Amino acid sequence: MSGTTAGKISSEEELIRTYLAPLARANEGAFGLRDDCAVYEPRPGSDLILTTDAIAAGVHFFADDRPEDIAWKALAVNVSDLAGKAAAPRVYQMALSFPEAPTHAFMERFASGLAEAQEAFGIVLSGGDCDRRPGPMTVTITAIGEVPAGLRLTRDGGQPGDAIFVTGTLGDAAFGLQLRRGDEAARAWPLSTHERAGLVARYLRPLPRLGLAPLLRRHATAAMDLSDGLAKDLGRLTRAASAGAMIVRGSLPLSEGVRRLVAADETLFDAVLSGGDDYEILFTAPPGSEPDVAAFAQAQGLMTTQIGTLVAGAGLMLTTADGERPLAAMGWDHF
Amino acid sequence: MSGTTAGKISSEEELIRTYLAPLARANEGAFGLRDDCAVYEPRPGSDLILTTDAIAAGVHFFADDRPEDIAWKALAVNVSDLAGKAAAPRVYQMALSFPEAPTHAFMERFASGLAEAQEAFGIVLSGGDCDRRPGPMTVTITAIGEVPAGLRLTRDGGQPGDAIFVTGTLGDAAFGLQLRRGDEAARAWPLSTHERAGLVARYLRPLPRLGLAPLLRRHATAAMDLSDGLAKDLGRLTRAASAGAMIVRGSLPLSEGVRRLVAADETLFDAVLSGGDDYEILFTAPPGSEPDVAAFAQAQGLMTTQIGTLVAGAGLMLTTADGERPLAAMGWDHF
Numbered sequence: 181m182s183g184t185t186a187g188k189i190s191s192e193e194e195l196i197r198t199y200l201a202p203l204a205r206a207n208e209g210a211f212g213l214r215d216d217c218a219v220y221e222p223r224p225g226s227d228l229i230l231t232t233d234a235i236a237a238g239v240h241f242f243a244d245d246r247p248e249d250i251a252w253k254a255l256a257v258n259v260s261d262l263a264g265k266a267a268a269p270r271v272y273q274m275a276l277s278f279p280e281a282p283t284h285a286f287m288e289r290f291a292s293g294l295a296e297a298q299e300a301f302g303i304v305l306s307g308g309d310c311d312r313r314p315g316p317m318t319v320t321i322t323a324i325g326e327v328p329a330g331l332r333l334t335r336d337g338g339q340p341g342d343a344i345f346v347t348g349t350l351g352d353a354a355f356g357l358q359l360r361r362g363d364e365a366a367r368a369w370p371l372s373t374h375e376r377a378g379l380v381a382r383y384l385r386p387l388p389r390l391g392l393a394p395l396l397r398r399h400a401t402a403a404m405d406l407s408d409g410l411a412k413d414l415g416r417l418t419r420a421a422s423a424g425a426m427i428v429r430g431s432l433p434l435s436e437g438v439r440r441l442v443a444a445d446e447t448l449f450d451a452v453l454s455g456g457d458d459y460e461i462l463f464t465a466p467p468g469s470e471p472d473v474a475a476f477a478q479a480q481g482l483m484t485t486q487i488g489t490l491v492a493g494a495g496l497m498l499t500t501a502d503g504e505r506p507l508a509a510m511g512w513d514h515f
Numbered sequence: 516m517s518g519t520t521a522g523k524i525s526s527e528e529e530l531i532r533t534y535l536a537p538l539a540r541a542n543e544g545a546f547g548l549r550d551d552c553a554v555y556e557p558r559p560g561s562d563l564i565l566t567t568d569a570i571a572a573g574v575h576f577f578a579d580d581r582p583e584d585i586a587w588k589a590l591a592v593n594v595s596d597l598a599g600k601a602a603a604p605r606v607y608q609m610a611l612s613f614p615e616a617p618t619h620a621f622m623e624r625f626a627s628g629l630a631e632a633q634e635a636f637g638i639v640l641s642g643g644d645c646d647r648r649p650g651p652m653t654v655t656i657t658a659i660g661e662v663p664a665g666l667r668l669t670r671d672g673g674q675p676g677d678a679i680f681v682t683g684t685l686g687d688a689a690f691g692l693q694l695r696r697g698d699e700a701a702r703a704w705p706l707s708t709h710e711r712a713g714l715v716a717r718y719l720r721p722l723p724r725l726g727l728a729p730l731l732r733r734h735a736t737a738a739m740d741l742s743d744g745l746a747k748d749l750g751r752l753t754r755a756a757s758a759g760a761m762i763v764r765g766s767l768p769l770s771e772g773v774r775r776l777v778a779a780d781e782t783l784f785d786a787v788l789s790g791g792d793d794y795e796i797l798f799t800a801p802p803g804s805e806p807d808v809a810a811f812a813q814a815q816g817l818m819t820t821q822i823g824t825l826v827a828g829a830g831l832m833l834t835t836a837d838g839e840r841p842l843a844a845m846g847w848d849h850f
Contacts, residue, residue, distance in 0.1 A: 209562075216739055217600045218565045219662075222557040227544075230553045230641055232657065273567040275610075275655045296724045306565055313571045315650015320568065320610045322657040327554075334550050377567060385630050404551055420549060492563040515579045 237316035251293030264405035267325030269303035334419035354455020356383030375437035386459035572651035586628030599740035602660030604638035671755035690791020691718030710772035721794035
C-alpha cells in the first residue's frame with residue numbers, strides 16, 4: 181500500500197523526504213532535511229529568541245482533531261511565544277513521535293496544515309527528529325525568531341502605574357474547548373452556529389499576534405503571550421515585576437457570543453479568567469502611553485484593550501460593579 | 516512529602532525552579548527560566564548549527580537507567596551532532612515529558628547528570644517545556660552550536676578518491692547495549708569485568724568528539740556523527756555524495772575487548788558494522804591529507820583511523836582477507 185494515501189508510511193526516510201522536506205524547501209540551511217543538522221545565519225544586528233512547546237494527543241489536542249489543525253496549533257503555540265517577545269519568526273525544529281507509523285493520508289494533511297501555518301507566520305522548517313514510541317502522538321517544536329540586538333521584552337519590566345493591555349478577546353478558546361468536547365452544558369448555550377464555529381476555531385487555530393511587534397518594541401515594559409489563562413499568566417507577570425494588579429472586570433474584552441454566555445450564566449465568567457489557550461498578548465506600557473497604544477492598534481487594525489493597572493504591592497484584585505475581590509491564580513498547570 | 520527527596524514534585528514551577536533553573540544560571544539570556552522565551556546573542560562572524568534529538572524510556576534508554584546517565588545521554592546525542600559539524604556547543608532547549616510527576620530524588624540526579632554533561636561539553640540550558648502525559652519519559656533536546664560564518668560541513672561534500680576516517684572505536688556501544696540488557700549470550704563473552712563496564716559505559720555515556728573540530732574545519736570534505744551504525748550512516752554519506760565506498764575490514768578500529776569477541780565469534784562482527792550508538796565521527800578528507808589528519812590527531816591525543824576510500828559509482832564494498840563483499844545498509848531505523 182506504500183505510496184497510496186491509505187497506506188502507512190514505511191520508514192523515517194520516506195516520511196521526511198515525502199512530507200517534511202517540502203516544508204524546508206525555502207530554507208537553504210536545512211539542506212533538504214538530508215543532513216542531521218541545519219545551518220542558521222543570524223541577521224547582523226539581531227538577537228535570537230528561542231522557545232519550546234510540545235503538544236500531545238489527549239492532552240493538548242484531541243486525537244481525532246483534523247491533522248491540519250494539529251499541525252497548525254503545534255506551530256502557532258510556539259510562534260505565539262515569539263509574538264509575545266516582539267520577535268520576527270524565522271525557523272523551527274520539530275520532533276515528531278507517533279505510537280505507530282502514520283498513514284500517508286494523515287501526513288499529507290498534517291504537512292498541509294504546517295505549510296499553511298508557515299505561510300501565515302513567516303517561518304520555515306529547519307530540521308528535527310521522528311520516532312515511533314508508545315504514548316500519544318506528540319509534536320515538540322523549538323521556534324527561533326529575531327529581535328533587534330539588545331531588545332529584552334521580558335515578564336519583569338512592569339512598574340506600578342503601568343497600564344495593562346491585552347490583545348483580542350479573552351475566553352473564546354476556553355468556551356471553544358467545551359464546545360469541541362461536546363460538553364452537555366455547552367450544547368444548551370445560546371449561541372448561533374456561526375458563533376459556535378468561531379469559538380471552536382479560536383481553540384483549534386490560534387492566531388499569533390505577530391502584528392503587534394512594532395507596538396511592543398516601542399511601548400511595552402513587559403509582555404508575554406496568554407496560554408494558561410489570564411489569572412495565572414497575569415500572576416506570573418506581576419510576581420516577576422514584584423507588583424500587584426487591579427483589573428476592571430467590565431473592561432475585559434469579550435466576543436459577542438461570550439458576552440451573551442456570561443450574561444446568561446455568571447458562573448461561566450471563570451472561564452474568561454482562567455481558561456487557557458487564549459494566545460493573546462498581555463503587555464504593560466507606561467502611564468501616558470495609552471493614546472499611542474490605541475492609535476497604533478487602530479492604524480494596524482489590531483484590537484488592544486486596557487484591562488487594568490499595575491499597582492504597588494502584590495496580588496491580583498478584580499474590580500466589579502459589586503466592589504473588589506481577589507482574583508485567585510487559577511489556570512492550567514502541567515503537573 | 517514535598518521538599519524531601521522521596522516525595523513527588525508537585526508542580527511544573529517547582530520542577531523548573533528547583534532543578535532546571537540552576538542549569539541555566541550561567542546563561543544570562545535564559546532569565547532564570549522565569550520567562551517563556553530565551554534570548555541568544557550570536558557571536559559576530561558565526562553561523563548557528565541546529566540539531567534536535569529525542570530519547571524515550573524503553574526506546575533509547577532503559578527506564579531503570581541511572582537518572583544521571585539518562586540526562587547525560589540526552590544531551591550527548593545532540594552535542595554529538597554538533598561535533599559532527601565542527602560546531603562549538605552553545606545552548607540547548609529541553610522538552611521533558613513524564614507519565615507521572617517525577618520524585619525529587621530522580622530530578623536531583625537527572626539534573627546532576629545534565630550539569631556534568633553541560634560542563635563536559637561547554638553548553639548551557641536556555642529554556643524548554645515540561646509536561647505530564649501518558650507514554651514513556653521523554654527528553655527532547657534542540658542544541659545550538661556555532662561555526663565560523665560560511666562553514667558548511669555537510670554529508671554530501673565527499674569526492675571519489677577521498678579517504679574515509681572514523682574517530683575512536685566502533686561497535687563498543689552495540690556490545691555495551693547487549694551487556695546492559697543482560698542478554699544470555701553476552702554473559703558468556705570472554706571479557707574482563709573492567710572491559711564489560713567499559714563497553715556498557717560506551718552505551719550509557721557517549722562522549723561527543725568535540726576535540727575534532729579544528730581538524731574537520733581544516734580538512735574534512737564531509738562529516739557526520741555515527742548514531743545508527745557504520746553501514747547505514749556510511750550509506751547516507753555515500754548516497755549524498757553520489758559515490759560508493761570501499762571499506763577495509765582489517766582497518767576498522769576495534770577496542771581490545773571487541774577484537775577478542777569478534778575473533779571468538781565471527782557472527783558478532785555484524786554488530787560492529789550495524790550497531791548504533793557509536794557517536795564517533797565519520798568524515799572524509801582529500802587524498803593526500805592523511806598525514807595531516809594523523810599528525811593533528813596525534814598532537815591532540817585523538818584517535819582517528821582511515822577505514823577506506825570513497826570510489827566512483829554507488830554502494831558499499833567491504834574488503835576482507837577472503838576478498839570483497841557488498842556491505843548491506845543495515846542499521847537502526849526509527850520506524
